[in-house]
Amino acid sequence: xxxxxxxxxxxxxxxxxxxxxxxxxxxxxxxxxxxxxxxxxxxxxxxxxxxxxxxxxxxxxxxxxxxxxxxxxxxxxxxxxxxxxxxxxxxxxxxxxxxxxxxxxxxxxxxxxxxxxxxxxxxxxxxxxxxxxxxxxxxxxxxxxxxxxxxxxxxxxxxxxxxxxxxxxxxxxxxxxxxxxxxxxxxxxxxxxxxxxxxxxxxxxxxxxxxxxxxxxxxxxxxxxxxxxxxxxxxxxxxxxxxxxxxxxxxxxxxxxxxxxxx
Amino acid sequence: xxxxxxxxxxxxxxxxxxxxxxxxxxxxxxxxxxxxxxxxxxxxxxxxxxxxxxxxxxxxxxxxxxxxxxxxxxxxxxxxxxxxxxxxxxxxxxxxxxxxxxxxxxxxxxxxxxxxxxxxxxxxxxxxxxxxxxxxxxxxxxxxxxxxxxxxxxxxxxxxxxxxxxxxxxxxxxxxxxxxxxxxxxxxxxxxxxxxxxxxxxxxxxxxxxxxxxxxxxxxxxxxxxxxxxxxxxxxxxxxxxxxxxxxxxxxxxxxxxxxxxxxxxxxxxxxxxxxxxxxxxxxxxxxxxxxxxxxxxxxxxxxxxxxxxx
Amino acid sequence: xxxxxxxxxxxxxxxxxxxxxxxxxxxxxxxxxxxxxxxxxxxxxxxxxxxxxxxxxxxxxxxxxxxxxxxxxxxxxxxxxxxxxxxxxxxxxxxxxxxxxxxxxxxxxxxxxxxxxxxxxxxxxxxxxxxxxxxxxxxxxxxxxxxxxxxxxxxxxxxxxxxxxxxxxxxxxxxxxxxxxxxxxxxxxxxxxxxxxxxxxxxxxxxxxxxxxxxxxxxxxxxxxxxxxxxxxxxxxxxxxxxxxxxxxxx
Ligand SMILES: Nc1ncnc2c1ncn2[C@@H]1O[C@H](COP(=O)(O)OP(=O)(O)OP(=O)(O)O)[C@@H](O)[C@H]1O
Ligand SMILES: [Mg+2]
Numbered sequence: 001x002x003x004x005x006x007x008x009x010x011x012x013x014x015x016x017x018x019x020x021x022x023x024x025x026x027x028x029x030x031x032x033x034x035x036x037x038x039x040x041x042x043x044x045x046x047x048x049x050x051x052x053x054x055x056x057x058x059x060x061x062x063x064x065x066x067x068x069x070x071x072x073x074x075x076x077x078x079x080x081x082x083x084x085x086x087x088x089x090x091x092x093x094x095x096x097x098x099x100x101x102x103x104x105x106x107x108x109x110x111x112x113x114x115x116x117x118x119x120x121x122x123x124x125x126x127x128x129x130x131x132x133x134x135x136x137x138x139x140x141x142x143x144x145x146x147x148x149x150x151x152x153x154x155x156x157x158x159x160x161x162x163x164x165x166x167x168x169x170x171x172x173x174x175x176x177x178x179x180x181x182x183x184x185x186x187x188x189x190x191x192x193x194x195x196x197x198x199x200x201x202x203x204x205x206x207x208x209x210x211x212x213x214x215x216x217x218x219x220x221x222x223x224x225x226x227x228x229x230x231x232x233x234x235x236x237x238x239x240x241x242x243x244x245x246x247x248x249x250x251x252x253x254x255x256x257x258x259x260x261x262x263x
Numbered sequence: 264x265x266x267x268x269x270x271x272x273x274x275x276x277x278x279x280x281x282x283x284x285x286x287x288x289x290x291x292x293x294x295x296x297x298x299x300x301x302x303x304x305x306x307x308x309x310x311x312x313x314x315x316x317x318x319x320x321x322x323x324x325x326x327x328x329x330x331x332x333x334x335x336x337x338x339x340x341x342x343x344x345x346x347x348x349x350x351x352x353x354x355x356x357x358x359x360x361x362x363x364x365x366x367x368x369x370x371x372x373x374x375x376x377x378x379x380x381x382x383x384x385x386x387x388x389x390x391x392x393x394x395x396x397x398x399x400x401x402x403x404x405x406x407x408x409x410x411x412x413x414x415x416x417x418x419x420x421x422x423x424x425x426x427x428x429x430x431x432x433x434x435x436x437x438x439x440x441x442x443x444x445x446x447x448x449x450x451x452x453x454x455x456x457x458x459x460x461x462x463x464x465x466x467x468x469x470x471x472x473x474x475x476x477x478x479x480x481x482x483x484x485x486x487x488x489x490x491x492x493x494x495x496x497x498x499x500x501x502x503x504x505x506x507x508x509x510x511x512x513x514x515x516x517x518x519x520x521x522x523x524x525x526x527x528x529x530x531x532x533x534x535x536x537x538x539x540x541x542x543x544x545x546x547x548x549x550x551x552x553x554x555x556x557x558x559x560x561x562x563x564x565x566x567x568x569x570x571x572x573x574x
Numbered sequence: 575x576x577x578x579x580x581x582x583x584x585x586x587x588x589x590x591x592x593x594x595x596x597x598x599x600x601x602x603x604x605x606x607x608x609x610x611x612x613x614x615x616x617x618x619x620x621x622x623x624x625x626x627x628x629x630x631x632x633x634x635x636x637x638x639x640x641x642x643x644x645x646x647x648x649x650x651x652x653x654x655x656x657x658x659x660x661x662x663x664x665x666x667x668x669x670x671x672x673x674x675x676x677x678x679x680x681x682x683x684x685x686x687x688x689x690x691x692x693x694x695x696x697x698x699x700x701x702x703x704x705x706x707x708x709x710x711x712x713x714x715x716x717x718x719x720x721x722x723x724x725x726x727x728x729x730x731x732x733x734x735x736x737x738x739x740x741x742x743x744x745x746x747x748x749x750x751x752x753x754x755x756x757x758x759x760x761x762x763x764x765x766x767x768x769x770x771x772x773x774x775x776x777x778x779x780x781x782x783x784x785x786x787x788x789x790x791x792x793x794x795x796x797x798x799x800x801x802x803x804x805x806x807x808x809x810x811x812x813x814x815x816x817x818x819x820x821x822x823x824x825x
Binding site for chain 2: 006008028029032033035036037073074077080081083084086087112116117118119120121122123124127128130131136139149151152154155156157158159160161162163165166167169170173174193194196197198199200201202203204205206207208209211212214215216218219222227228229231239240241242243244245247248251252255259
């Protein structure tokens with residue numbers, strides 16, 4: 001059984017898929033940094049950034065609305081920002097009563113709240129697109145070439161490889177628990193909360209032991225093939241002229257956003 | 264979604280650039296230490312071990328138990344990772360987990376990843392390990408009790424840091440975000456504590472050798488106890504102070520030079536229309552011009568390379 | 575237990591060069607369990623030998639010794655080279671060990687990286703590594719899978735890639751631990767053809783007696799850490815007393 005829900009890559013023949021993963025990582029990060037730098041209410045710049053997202057969607061051949069549909073995941077966090085609606089001094093727009101408190105939404109508060117949401121929403125779309133057009137192992141290579149320490153990229157590569165194997169194991173454990181905790185109709189299954197937590201904790205302990213033993217076997221398999229403590233990898237990527245042009249173009253576009261945001 | 268994202272994974276857009284960069288700086292320095300320590304202290308077996316352990320933490324976060332009203336208990340795993348792997352390796356493992364969650368699932372942003380690693384990986388590991396170390400040699404009951412407290416506190420510390428970062432970024436109001444985050448996480452932390460305690464208890468029973476209690480020198484161990492204790496104390500002191508007297512915390516921030524006096528609120532750390540820190544002066548305009556020139560230069564270089572590279 | 579030599583009709587084929595020779599190998603696990611109690615045998619160039627025996631007989635333990643992952647007492651020579659600490663890298667390049675569970679063997683995110691791991695760590699140049707990867711994948715007929723992600727493969731595909739990960743090191747001896755376990759009939763059939771066509775000396779542990787009958791002219795039977803029989807497969811499979819004494823069944 002595979003949990004393909006974990007796979008975010010969508011195979012397509014497109015310019016973005018072919019682009020060097022380093023370029024994609026750098027441009028995505030620049031775009032997100034640029035969003036963070038844009039002042040509140042920089043509508044023109046936000047609009048341009050959105051066009052950038054839409055154009056990338058188009059270029060990826062995944063469809064204009066691809067990232068839009070998946071971008072709601074950042075929304076629940078907006079709750080945390082909701083207080084700025086009331087807390088920033090400005091001209092009151094509307095006041096309402098909740099229980100015993102009066103809340104006054106100010107124009108400055110609204111401006112800030114909407115700006116935060118737009119920044120988050122634009123940024124998350126680029127991040128979604130990045131993994132949709134880049135295979136994760138290539139992404140890890142890109143990080144390695146961008147000077148992320150090898151020990152971290154190696155851990156990440158192992159994590160990606162065994163994510164699927166270990167989550168399979170978790171689901172087997174969870175299913176076994178479910179099968180054994182069938183309740184008589186009308187009564188609740190299992191004991192108290194602590195008892196249930198104990199079952200879950202023991203599962204985690206069990207999983208830890210299995211993982212530990214697995215890492216031993218993996219180590220053996222590595223040693224059997226010549227590993228002596230240093231990992232070597234091949235660089236499968238080479239910057240082509242299109243990669244340079246794409247980077248230049250993206251930087252120009254992002255720079256334009258910054259200029260527009262400050263006019 | 265197969266795992267429940269916790270409110271600690273901050274998405275991009277909710278922290279401003281300066282706060283994000285400061286968190287990145289702290290995280291990078293700490294990780295640098297962690298890398299040099301693990302390189303020195305640990306054998307070649309450590310690479311596959313940490314890799315699989317990262318997958319383990321990721322998978323273990325999906326183990327849940329029903330609590331009440333449709334909610335369920337989960338584990339973040341920072342304290343557990345530090346207890347079973349040691350603090351440095353635990354930090355690296357948590358970093359990998361948080362990085363994959365952000366990269367692959369957009370659970371947490373990229374620019375704010377430094378903050379997320381700091382909140383959920385570094386501080387949790389330091390508290391978990393430090394407090395656990397303080398009861399080495401005690402009875403099993405005492406150890407498990409302390410592990411539970413450490414796990415709970417590690418979540419609280421993460422929540423506190425997250426709140427402070429949100430406040431410094433001007434995204435939330437201190438007097439609301441701290442009680443809200445701390446209240447929610449006081450409950451979430453109980454789930455963390457229970458799972459961690461029972462998981463470590465299980466390991467103590469079946470493979471006590473893996474917990475490697477004698478592995479660290481007495482001095483390093485004592486240092487960790489101090490680190491854990493101090494961070495724990497800070498959490499315990501700051502949160503009531505911050506929620507009871509938010510203006511007090513603001514005053515502290517001003518005194519420390521974090522927030523410029525004269526600004527009416529912390530969210531103006533970055534003045535909007537000028538280069539950060541420089542104010543609206545001629546200098547600022549010059550700097551903006553220089554930045555523009557650099558960008559144009561970079562574009563020219565890239566296009567030049569593009570013409571040379573084969574297509 | 576005495577070693578049964580089924581020599582009646584067994585004229586050992588000419589041995590043109592010993593690839594492996596194991597002499598009085600003994601090993602106890604750290605917990606004190608003695609897993610190998612004096613193992614001796616030799617493999618000649620081109621031999622294809624089955625290693626059978628009940629669960630816990632010590633087959634996997636023996637295999638882990640063959641490229642120095644475990645160190646017991648006794649002597650192991652691979653192609654005339656004594657296995658010592660100093661020539662471990664050379665020995666490991668010569669003995670291709672494939673583990674039972676392909677999820678442990680394939681630890682890299684992509685097939686290419688996994689098959690390239692061995693050659694890369696032997697210190698070969700990049701073009702050489704790529705050539706090795708291509709020919710190893712060709713040998714297991716999986717060339718089309720070069721850029722696939724390991725976790726997307728079926729069990730049968732994983733097993734074949736696992737074999738490719740050691741073939742890429744050009745071993746003189748292939749050691750496979752239960753290669754046919756968990757395969758469906760078709761995948762098993764493919765594997766049998768593959769092993770038959772590979773022109774390498776191999777030692778294969780298995781519980782699959784039909785596989786033994788079909789593929790291996792010679793069989794070694796192990797039980798409780800000892801070799802209890804070593805001879806032509808056809809003779810061993812006829813000896814019902816031997817088979818039932820060691821929990822084996824005639825196919
Ligand atoms: N790491 C270990 N520590 C202690 N004892 C072990 C260990 N691994 C294996 N053993 C023991 O050594 C003996 C031989 O085990 P081994 O795995 O070699 O058997 P096997 O012939 O491969 O069995 P199977 O057919 O089940 O794979 C068994 O009794 C087993 O319990
Ligand atoms: Mg075995």
